[in-house]
Amino acid sequence: NVEGADIGSVSDDIALRIQEFSKTLPKGYEVNFEGEVAVMKRSFANLGLGLILAVLFAFLIITPLFKSFRQPLIIILAFPLGLIGIVTLMMITGTNLSIQSIMGIIMMVGISVSYGNILIDRINNLIKEGMQKTDAIINGASDRFRPVLMTAATTVFALLPTAIGIGESGGANVPLAIAVIGGTITATLLTLYIIPIFYLMIAKTQHNEN
Structure with a gap:
């Protein structure tokens, strides 16, 4: 019965007990998980x-x-930034790496890419309208700050009951919720600051090449 906990953490606890128990087994005998x-x-x-x-x-x-190729690469860079939050929150909450937490990490790919996509698209549109690149980056980040922040807040608060473990099957999905919440928080905050910086760096590189 693993109610109120995830299978990964339960199996880790059992593995520690098996390790001690295995020392008393006769030669040729072993205990394995199935x-x-x-x-x-x-x-x-x-x-x-x-x-x-x-x-x-x-x-x-x-x-x-x-x-x-450069702009999508900037957007993809938002995902590793999200991993910082995932690892940090999992360490704080004592959550073990499990299937559910890895599923949460995979979900974070789509979430972080969508945030970067919204931001880069706005910057590109401002440049097409004739705005200077530096001004477009500043205004684009400013324009998309509230929508991205509100979307992230909605995601976090929606998953908060699951992360706490409310409900009969809540415990099994806790690692997934914690991974998504941790990744969403850091991906949001860092995306709004890091992506404009990378965009500006690439813009300067292209200017120097020209």
């Missing part, structure tokens, strides 16, 4: 591949939209 725990351990590799594919597909999808 069932859902064994499936979970095998699934980690597949989820890791899924994370890589999610980042790759996100990059391939937004590249034709911006007709550039």
Whole structure:
């Protein structure tokens, strides 16, 4: 019965007890995990591949939209920034890495890319309207500050009951909610500041090349 906890943390606790128990077993005997725990351990590799594919597909999808490789690369950089928040919040809450938490990390790819997409698109539109690049970056970040912040706040507050573990099956989904909340908070705050800086750096590089 793992009610109120995730399978990963329960299996870790059992593994510690098995380690001590195994010392008393006769030679040739061993204790292994089977069932859902064994499936979970095998699934980690597949989820890791899924994370890589999610980042790759996100990059391939937004590249034709911006007709550039540099700007989508800036947007993808928002995802590693989100990982900072995920790792930090998981450490603070004592949450172990599990299938649910990795699923939350994969979800963060789409969330962080959407924030960057909104911001870069606004900056590009301002430049097309004739605004100088530096002014467009400042105004674009300013214009999209409130929409991005409100979207992030909605996501965080919507997942807060799940992160707390409210409900009969809430405990199983706690790692997923914590991963998304941690990633959303840092991806939002850092995206609004880091992406404009990277955009400006690339704009200066293009100017020097020209």
